[in-house]
Structures are given as C-alpha cells and as structure tokens.
Amino acid sequence: xxxxxxxxxxxxxxxxxxxxxxxxxxNDHGHESVLAAKPGSAIMxxxxxxxxxxxxxxxxxxxxxxxxxxxxxxxxxxxxxxxxCHGSRDAVTLAFARPLCPVIRSRHVxxxxxxxxHRRLQWGWGCDHAIATAGCIKDGIVAAGLCRPExxxxxxxxxxxxxFDTSGRSAERAEIRREFAISGGLPVVSVxxxxxxxxxxxNLIDASAIxxxxxxxxxxxxVGAGISTQEGYEAKLRAxxxxxxxxxxxxxxxxxxxxxxxxxxxDALCVTSVAVEGQSRAVPQAFACETPVVASRIGGVPELVVxxxxxxLVEPGDAVGYADALLQxxxxxxxxxAVTARARRFAEAHLTLDAKMAETLxxxxxxxxxxxxx
Numbered sequence: 001x002x003x004x005x006x007x008x009x010x011x012x013x014x015x016x017x018x019x020x021x022x023x024x025x026x027n028d029h030g031h032e033s034v035l036a037a038k039p040g041s042a043i044m045x046x047x048x049x050x051x052x053x054x055x056x057x058x059x060x061x062x063x064x065x066x067x068x069x070x071x072x073x074x075x076x077x078x079x080x081x082x083x084x085c086h087g088s089r090d091a092v093t094l095a096f097a098r099p100l101c102p103v104i105r106s107r108h109v110x111x112x113x114x115x116x117x118h119r120r121l122q123w124g125w126g127c128d129h130a131i132a133t134a135g136c137i138k139d140g141i142v143a144a145g146l147c148r149p150e151x152x153x154x155x156x157x158x159x160x161x162x163x164f165d166t167s168g169r170s171a172e173r174a175e176i177r178r179e180f181a182i183s184g185g186l187p188v189v190s191v192x193x194x195x196x197x198x199x200x201x202x203n204l205i206d207a208s209a210i211x212x213x214x215x216x217x218x219x220x221x222x223v224g225a226g227i228s229t230q231e232g233y234e235a236k237l238r239a240x241x242x243x244x245x246x247x248x249x250x251x252x253x254x255x256x257x258x259x260x261x262x263x264x265x266x267d268a269l270c271v272t273s274v275a276v277e278g279q280s281r282a283v284p285q286a287f288a289c290e291t292p293v294v295a296s297r298i299g300g301v302p303e304l305v306v307x308x309x310x311x312x313l314v315e316p317g318d319a320v321g322y323a324d325a326l327l328q329x330x331x332x333x334x335x336x337x338a339v340t341a342r343a344r345r346f347a348e349a350h351l352t353l354d355a356k357m358a359e360t361l362x363x364x365x366x367x368x369x370x371x372x373x374x
Contacts, residue, residue, distance in 0.1 A: 001031045001364065004080045004101075006071070008059035008089035011227045012042035012255075013194045014157075014281040015108040018133075019043065019086050021160065023052050025357050034078055036071065036090065062092040062122075075100045082364045085127070095126030102128040102367035107137050109276040110299035115144035123147050128367045131155050131360070134278040134300025153363050156303070157279040158356040159288035159347055162260045166290060169264045176265035180251050182219050187267040187330055190221040192259055192282045195237065196230045202240050203272040203296075206319035207326065209244035216327060217249060223262055225255040263289045268329050271295035271305075274316040279304055283311075287347035290340040294325040304351075310343040 003026055005019045020043065023033040037044040039056035047054040057070045071090075075083065075097045084104045085091035091105045105127035113119065123130070123146035130152045132138035138152045182188060189208070193199040201222050208220050226234045234252065241250035256262060263269055269286040270293075271277070277299035284304065286293045293311035295301045296318075305311035312328065314321030329336045 001026075001361075001368075002079055002081045003031060003033045003364065004036060004075065004078065004083040004094075005033060006036040006057070006059075006083060006085045006087070006090035006094055007041070007043050008038060008087035008093075009043070010038055010041040011194070011229075012046065012225075013227075015086060016043040016046070018108070018157075018281070019084075020047055020050060020052060021353065022084075022357065022360065023047070024050060025353060027052070029357075034074075034080075036074060057090075057093075059087070059089045059093055062089055064093065067093045068096045072097045072100060082368055084131070084360075084364075092122050092126060095122065098126070098128070102371040104129050104131055104363060104367060106131040106133070107141060108133045108278055110134060110136050110140065110278055111276040113140055113144040113146060115146060119144070120146055128371065129153065129363055131363060133157060135303050136300045137278060153359070155356055155359045155363070156300070156351070157281050157284050158351045158353050159284040160260070160353055163263065163285045163288035164348070164352075165260075166264060169289075172261050173265045176221075176262060180219070180221070180253075186249075187218045187326075188221060188265065189218050189268045189270060189326060190223055190262055190266040191270045191272055192223045192263070192285075193271075193273070193280075194224050195222070195226040195234045197233060198273055198275040198277070199224075200272045200274040200296075200317065201237055203274075203317060203319050203322060204270050205237065205240050205244065205246065205250055207270075207322035208246055208250065210319055210323040211326065212244070212246070212249075214323070214327075216330070218267075218326065220246075220250045221253055221262060221266065222250065223253045223256055223259065259285065260289065263291050266291055268292045268294055268326055270322060270326075271301060272322070273298050273301075275299075277301055284347055284351040287340075287343035287351060290337075290344045292329045292336050292340055293343070294322055294329070304346075308339070310339065310346055312339075 026033040035047045035054040036057040080101045086106050191204045271280050279300040295305045296316040297313045312325040
C-alpha cells in the first residue's frame with residue numbers, strides 16, 4: 001500500500017509526531033509512505049531527519065490552485081493508494097485529488113466545530129472517511145453535521161514500544177536527577193507538550209507553589225518547546241515560577257527526544273491542558289511507563305484516565321486539585337502502584353502502536369475497496 005500523509009502546520013507537536021510515527025511503522029511493515037508538507041516546516045525537517053520521504057507542497061489557504069495542482073500531481077506520480085490528511089488546509093487541498101485516490105481526514109483536537117455550509121461541504125464531499133483521535137472528537141464531528149457516524153472511526157492515541165521497556169528505570173531516575181541537579185529526596189513531576197496557552201503548564205507551577213506552602217516541595221520538569229505563534233508564552237511561565245520563588249525547582253528542559261526516559265524517571269506526570277485536547281499522547285505513554293498520571297478533565301482525556309482505576313482527574317485549571325492528587329500519590333505509594341499496574345495492563349491490551357495501526361489500516365483498506373467499487 002502506498003500512503004500519502006499530509007500536514008499543513010509549520011509547528012511540531014503530538015499531531016505531527018503521530019503522523020511521522022505512522023509513516024515509520026508503515027515503512028517497517030512492508031508499505032510505502034510519503035509526506036507532503038510546507039517547505040521549511042518542522043515536520044518536513046524531522047521527517048527527513050528520520051529518513052522518511054517528504055515532498056514540499058505550499059499549503060497556503062484552503063483553495064490554493066498551485067497547492068491543488070501539486071497535490072494531484074504527487075498522487076498521480078507516486079501512484080498513491082490512499083491519502084491521510086492531518087490538517088485543515090491540506091485536507092481541503094487533497095479533496096481535489098479524490099478522483100485519483102480515497103482521502104481520509106484525521107482530526108486530532110477537540111475544539112468545537114461549526115456546521116457551516118462550507119464546512120459540511122469540505123467534510124461531506126471532501127473526504128471518503130474521517131479518523132478521530134478520541135471519542136469526543138467523533139461526537140463533535142457528528143453533532144456539527146459534518147459526517148454521519150458510520151463515516152467516522154475513532155483511532156485513539158498509543159505509546160511507542162520504547163515506553164513499555166521499564167527495565168532501566170532505576171538508572172534513568174539517577175541519570176535525570178544528576179542531569180538536572182535534583183536533590184535525591186524531592187519528587188519529580190513532569191508535564192510534556194508544546195509550550196502554548198491551551199497546554200496551561202502554569203497549572204503545574206501553581207500546584208508546585210501550593211505544595212511548597214504545605215511543606216511538600218517538588219521539582220517540576222516542563223518538557224517541550226514553544227511555537228512560533230506564542231513566542232512569549234515560555235517567558236510568562238518563567239515569570240510565574242519566579243513570582244512563586246520556584247526558580248530552582250521549575251526546570252524548562254526544552255524539546256527532548258528522550259520523553260520515554262524522562263517519563264520513567266518521574267514520580268508523576270501531569271496533563272494540565274484546558275482546551276482542544278484529544279486523548280493526549282502523554283497519557284498512554286505514562287501508562288506504559290507505569291508512571292502515575294494526574295490529568296485535567298478535558299477533551300478525550302477521561303476516555304483513558306479513570307479516577308481510582310488508571311489515574312487521577314482534576315478540573316481544568318484547578319491547581320489545588322493537582323496538588324491534592326499529587327500528595328495522594330506521594331503519601332500512598334502502594335495504592336499508586338496498584339493504579340499504575342492497572343494502567344499498564346490497559347496500555348498493553350489497547351494502547352500499542354501495532355494495535356492502533358491495525359485499526360488505521362482497516363480504515364485505509366475499507367476506503368480503498370469502496371473507491372474501487374469492491
């Protein structure tokens with residue numbers, strides 16, 4: 001099978017990482033994949049660094065004639081069997097290639113959609129099927145009248161194979177503590193994601209300040225880089241940490257390629273998002289690592305994080321709630337281990353890359369059969 005993945009975003013985050021991870025899996029399992037992305041975009045650069053084939057297409061606007069012609073030419077020249085579109089501009093662009101191959105539209109964020117006429121046309125006419133990365137995203141697509149329920153399949157997030165290997169946890173904990181000069185007795189709490197307002201990393205900073213006031217200080221690792229449209233957000237986070245007197249205990253690691261190692265080295269992982277979150281890649285990754293998860297009740301996160309079963313949920317923006325949940329984890333280590341063991345078993349059964357790619361391939365195959373009238 002020859003699969004074209006497309007992405008019109010210039011930034012790098014979980015959505016873009018997911019597309020490249022899918023491409024790499026396809027190549028490793030006897031298929032062929034190629035990426036179409038904006039020239040100079042972060043996903044274009046990383047795809048090439050990963051050894052993946054990437055072709056520049058100038059996705060400018062939703063109906064750019066040059067981009068439409070370039071996409072159609074790419075589909076013809078590479079004999080593409082199916083296209084999987086991850087952004088809005090590229091999805092509309094590839095709609096004009098539907099006479100050449102089936103088009104899948106993947107939706108990664110839980111932001112509300114409006115059922116305006118042009119959107120109904122884009123989704124109804126512009127794609128053969130949709131993939132939603134969380135159940136709540138599917139519900140939003142259907143509620144807006146963009147697709148019938150049978151035309152949307154949920155393929156949630158997963159943890160890569162590297163997250164399931166916990167054999168080196170003790171050594172990794174020591175290495176991370178040495179790297180960041182963390183006192184041996186202080187718990188380490190991480191948050192992983194792009195530095196932008198909807199990820200709301202300030203909630204962990206505020207929770208850390210509350211824990212400090214209670215005499216239970218922690219070290220926070222804020223893992224991720226900023227994005228071009230919110231360049232001042234990291235400065236705001238740093239200023240917030242300074243205001244609380246947490247300059248030495250809130251550590252900004254920048255973008256890291258060793259998220260699995262950091263997750264295993266953490267005593268807890270927080271998802272602090274307040275908007276547009278799907279299931280959050282960080283959740284299944286922490287489940288696989290057997291690291292306790294404290295997450296906001298937002299988007300598709302509650303589809304995975306079940307209080308008392310696989311993790312801890314708090315209301316979005318509730319810093320006190322995060323602090324209370326973290327203390328529950330630190331004060332009842334045996335209970336926390338029981339929760340993480342259940343989360344690990346759930347991840348092994350449902351949240352592996354192989355399992356999610358099997359679900360994805362089923363969507364691709366069905367679309368191809370329908371396209372060819374079989």
